[in-house]
Amino acid sequence: MTHPPRLDLAELERADLELALAARGQERFRARQIFGWVYRKGLADTAAMTDLPQGLRTILASDFTLGTLRVASRERSEDGTEKFLIALADNRHIESVFIPDTPRMTFCISTQVGCAMGCRFCLTGKMGLVRNLTAGEIVGQVRLLADALSLRTGFNIVLMGMGEPLHNYDETMKALRILADEHGFAVSPRRVTLSTVGLLPALQRLAQEPFIPNLAISLHAPTDAQRGELVPLNRKYGIADIIEACRRFPARSRSRITFEYVLLAGVNDSQDDARKLARLLSGVRSKVNLIPLNAAAGIQFERPSDEAVNRFAKRLSDAGITVSVRKSRGRDIRAACGQLIVTGDRLSAAQQLAVMM
Helix, strand or coil: CCCCCCEEHHHCCHHHHHHHHHCCCCCCCHHHHHHHHHHHCCCCCHHHCCCCCHHHHHHHHHHEECCCCEEEEEEECCCCCEEEEEECCCCCEEEEEEECCCCCEEEECCCEEECCCCCCCCCHHHHCEEEECCHHHHHHHHHHHHHHHCCCCCEEEEECCCCCHHHHHHHHHHHHHHHHCCCCCCCCHHHEEEEECCCHHHHHHHCCCCCCCEEEEECCCCCHHHHHHHCHHHHCCCHHHHHHHHHHCCCCCCCCEEEEEEECCCCCCCHHHHHHHHHHCCCCCEEEEEEECCCCCCCCCCCCCHHHHHHHHHHHHHCCCEEEECCCCCHHHCCCCCCCCCHHHCCCHHHHHHHHC
16 A cells, blocks of 8 residues: 655745645644744754644654755865855755845845757856756755754845746745744845846736745846847847836835846946946936956956946946945855856756757
């Protein structure tokens, strides 16, 4: 006689856990207690959840499991940034980053193993897409970092690690709902930033969600001709359509959409580029985050001079655009923006195509 597979607590939203418990004759409110143990207290051993009746703990042991991730390696930068190489159950690997003093503590987490977007200045894109992460694996990075750093509250989350979050839409949004649950980590949407290159249908879908994180659009160029060379997806969803979607995107009071712009020497960092960018964003409730390229072997572009960065920023500011220049963190351990890559998990071109179909 075969038994049904055990349910993974890490993959269940609280409402689903309530249904699973009710189907086993247990009170629904026990799900709140279990969420508290798993997320607030970081307990993985269900037998040690002492405020649950022994009968329920027996059921949890027999019918449920709790998927956990494993730290394969951990590196610390000279600036305090830490990079975690994380092993998944299928022996694939992802990277997550802890960035201290930003001014809150920040967890930068991944949503895919690799990435299908192929942005030419990003090492992760060179991996191609290996597979999507499950909601439990996305949340699992937060659980793992919270445990490793003894930091269970007061942190921000940025979906800026490996992968395009909106390319893994359903699992990403499920993960955000689990993270937001008031009986777990209780992470407010205001403390989550989702970065996307602009998958237009998914972006429009995101605008209808009850949980809407802060939005960061990876723009990187002011014209379709330039952006199409840097971000292949732009050939399908052009800048005008993305900007129009941003104009319609629901914004909280005092909230702005961030436009991320990686500055590449001699490619998109001229004064004319700055002027075109300012004109493009005119009337959009926005701010621009300039990111001088984090150069690395395998990336053909170069980082612009500090003088060029400052000139670009000043031109935007003079045009009335709110602008900041991102301070690169963790460059010495290859943990900065665009530098995350797991070389052993790359797929061949044929394998990548099979995954994407």
